[in-house]
Amino acid sequence: MISPLKLTGLTKRYGDTVVVDGLDLELKAGRCHGLLGPNGAGKTTTLRLALGLIAADAGTVVLLGQRLPERAEVARARVGVVPQMDNLDPDFTVRENLQIYGRYFGLSKREMIGRIPALLDFAGLAGKSEALITTLSGGMKRRLTLARALVNDPDLVILDEPTTGLDPQARHLIWQGLRRLMGQGKTLLLTTHFMEEAERLCDDISVIDQGRVIVQGSPRELIQTHIEPHVVEIYGDGLDEWQAGGRSIPGAPRPTTLPSPSGRGGEGDGQGSANHASSLSVGHCGRCERAGETLFCYTRSPEKVVAELAAHPGLRYLHRPANLEDVFLKLTGRDLRD
Amino acid sequence: MINLNWFPVWQRNFLVWKKLAMPSLLGNLADPMLYMLGLGYGLGGLLHQVNGVPYLHFLAAGTLCYSVMNSATFETLYSAFSRMHVQKTWEAILNTPLTLRDVLVGEWLWAASKSLLSGLAIILVIWTLGLYTNFAMTLALVPVIVLTGLCFSGLGLAVNAVSPNYDFFLYYFTLCITPQVLLGGVFYPPTALPPWLAVAADWLPLTHAVNLARPLLLGRWPEAVALHALVLLAYGFAGFLFGLRQTGRRLLR
Numbered sequence: 001m002i003s004p005l006k007l008t009g010l011t012k013r014y015g016d017t018v019v020v021d022g023l024d025l026e027l028k029a030g031r032c033h034g035l036l037g038p039n040g041a042g043k044t045t046t047l048r049l050a051l052g053l054i055a056a057d058a059g060t061v062v063l064l065g066q067r068l069p070e071r072a073e074v075a076r077a078r079v080g081v082v083p084q085m086d087n088l089d090p091d092f093t094v095r096e097n098l099q100i101y102g103r104y105f106g107l108s109k110r111e112m113i114g115r116i117p118a119l120l121d122f123a124g125l126a127g128k129s130e131a132l133i134t135t136l137s138g139g140m141k142r143r144l145t146l147a148r149a150l151v152n153d154p155d156l157v158i159l160d161e162p163t164t165g166l167d168p169q170a171r172h173l174i175w176q177g178l179r180r181l182m183g184q185g186k187t188l189l190l191t192t193h194f195m196e197e198a199e200r201l202c203d204d205i206s207v208i209d210q211g212r213v214i215v216q217g218s219p220r221e222l223i224q225t226h227i228e229p230h231v232v233e234i235y236g237d238g239l240d241e242w243q244a245g246g247r248s249i250p251g252a253p254r255p256t257t258l259p260s261p262s263g264r265g266g267e268g269d270g271q272g273s274a275n276h277a278s279s280l281s282v283g284h285c286g287r288c289e290r291a292g293e294t295l296f297c298y299t300r301s302p303e304k305v306v307a308e309l310a311a312h313p314g315l316r317y318l319h320r321p322a323n324l325e326d327v328f329l330k331l332t333g334r335d336l337r338d
Numbered sequence: 339m340i341n342l343n344w345f346p347v348w349q350r351n352f353l354v355w356k357k358l359a360m361p362s363l364l365g366n367l368a369d370p371m372l373y374m375l376g377l378g379y380g381l382g383g384l385l386h387q388v389n390g391v392p393y394l395h396f397l398a399a400g401t402l403c404y405s406v407m408n409s410a411t412f413e414t415l416y417s418a419f420s421r422m423h424v425q426k427t428w429e430a431i432l433n434t435p436l437t438l439r440d441v442l443v444g445e446w447l448w449a450a451s452k453s454l455l456s457g458l459a460i461i462l463v464i465w466t467l468g469l470y471t472n473f474a475m476t477l478a479l480v481p482v483i484v485l486t487g488l489c490f491s492g493l494g495l496a497v498n499a500v501s502p503n504y505d506f507f508l509y510y511f512t513l514c515i516t517p518q519v520l521l522g523g524v525f526y527p528p529t530a531l532p533p534w535l536a537v538a539a540d541w542l543p544l545t546h547a548v549n550l551a552r553p554l555l556l557g558r559w560p561e562a563v564a565l566h567a568l569v570l571l572a573y574g575f576a577g578f579l580f581g582l583r584q585t586g587r588r589l590l591r
Contacts, residue, residue: 089350
């Protein structure tokens with residue numbers, strides 16, 4: 001099956017700033033593809049290029065078999081878009097919003113009247129058809145925006161941060177909706193800052209930084225390939241001393257020297273000194289990273305770290321399996337990007 | 339313009355307007371009525387005749403053009419700006435098969451349609467008050483209203499495209515709209531102006547609209563119809579094209 005969206009060597013510059021820098025991406029039909037990246041990584045610009053709203057400085061976009069931007073209007077007829085900010089029409093009711101949006105796709109009132117009940121059902125807004133947009137909650141608006149993206153029964157749905165600003169209940173409802181769409185064989189392309197969301201929903205993930213795809217794979221592959229399987233987060237009184245090498249349990253293996261963490265600064269610890277994991281009693285950690293008052297130990301053998309921590313009652317810790325967020329932070333660093 | 343892709347955009351605005359049609363139409367009438375009654379009777383009481391006709395008759399054509407200009411301007415400034423900048427309605431539409439050109443043509447024709455309605459409302463008042471000489475000739479005012487609406491809607495879209503916020507519109511009103519109201523022959527014949535100012539007034543689009551409308555109300559066929567019509571269309575198209583280019587730079591970059 002041909003790829004619903006294929007980006008090749010895509011480049012977009014604004015003055016001297018290269019926002020998208022030779023980006024390659026190929027979606028597989030019927031799957032959910034996540035685009036992750038820090039703020040300013042080029043995600044939204046990539047989506048705008050993919051929709052043919054802006055022209056690339058170099059590279060090609062083929063959307064649903066159509067070459068963009070020349071054939072953008074034809075291609076967009078089969079795409080649904082959920083924008084980052086809700087832009088529902090506040091002058092209309094829920095039903096009218098869907099009906100009017102259908103008009104932009106050339107769908108007649110009659111056709112839309114046929115489609116609206118199913119769309120309202122999908123959005124969980126069946127009882128709200130005559131409600132004004134201003135009376136809807138944030139979650140309802142988001143669901144309506146998703147339903148609106150489906151008025152043309154698209155093959156590809158592009159979602160720019162679909163759950164930002166929603167409470168967990170609302171977020172779960174959106175997730176259910178997206179899963180149902182995948183069940184119907186639609187291809188999804190979504191950007192998100194929630195790694196949990198990406199891990200749950202996406203079959204494939206591309207991590208973007210500085211306008212380029214830096215890694216790509218399924219969530220599981222990324223976690224297996226790019227990070228130690230366990231994380232011990234350590235915090236509390238005495239962390240500095242422990243990290244600096246307070247002699248610990250007798251008989252513990254001699255710590256080996258570790259490479260210092262990537263050198264990207266921890267955010268706002270205000271001391272400027274605590275970012276270097278020393279190599280003494282923390283030697284059981286495969287790799288350590290200090291962020292503010294917390295030390296992250298990425299390790300293959302968490303038992304030893306945990307055992308050692310037992311001798312330090314002042315220290316508290318959380319032992320958990322590594323997740324996509326750990327991969328993301330490792331690959332893109334802990335610096336703020338705003 | 340060649341295709342009808344703009345129509346859903348026009349229709350969207352029409353459906354919103356329909357919800358508030360009555361207050362909107364009354365609003366369209368209130369302002370010009372006050373001008374006509376206040377100035378017509380107030381000044382008219384002192385002047386009696388201007389260019390050989392009662393002042394209220396003279397004023398009617400000016401008020402008509404001025405109202406059409408206002409209606410087109412307000413729609414493309416405040417209302418279009420809300421849709422573009424605040425509600426992001428245009429961005430929502432751009433994610434569909436429609437293009438920015440479709441959106442702006444729809445907005446342009448919508449604003450012209452709305453100003454046509456407000457012009458028709460004034461014509462109704464003119465008929466009711468009997469402020470015309472030849473009824474058949476008043477029907478020729480309709481194309482004049484359309485041209486005037488297209489002219490000021492196009493110009494409005496140009497201003498809208500470069501406005502950072504609502505406050506910016508005040509410059510346009512102070513520097514472009516008010517001078518036209520005061521110099522464009524709305525309240526007095528342009529011949530009353532010193533020659534250098536009359537020459538300047540000839541460059542204002544509203545002057546050309548008034549030059550078409552006033553003779554029609556006074557029962558005469560206007561002179562240089564083609565020239566006046568061309569000037570109005572030229573301003574409108576230039577405004578529209580500039581607006582399209584600048585809005586593209588603003589939204590699609």
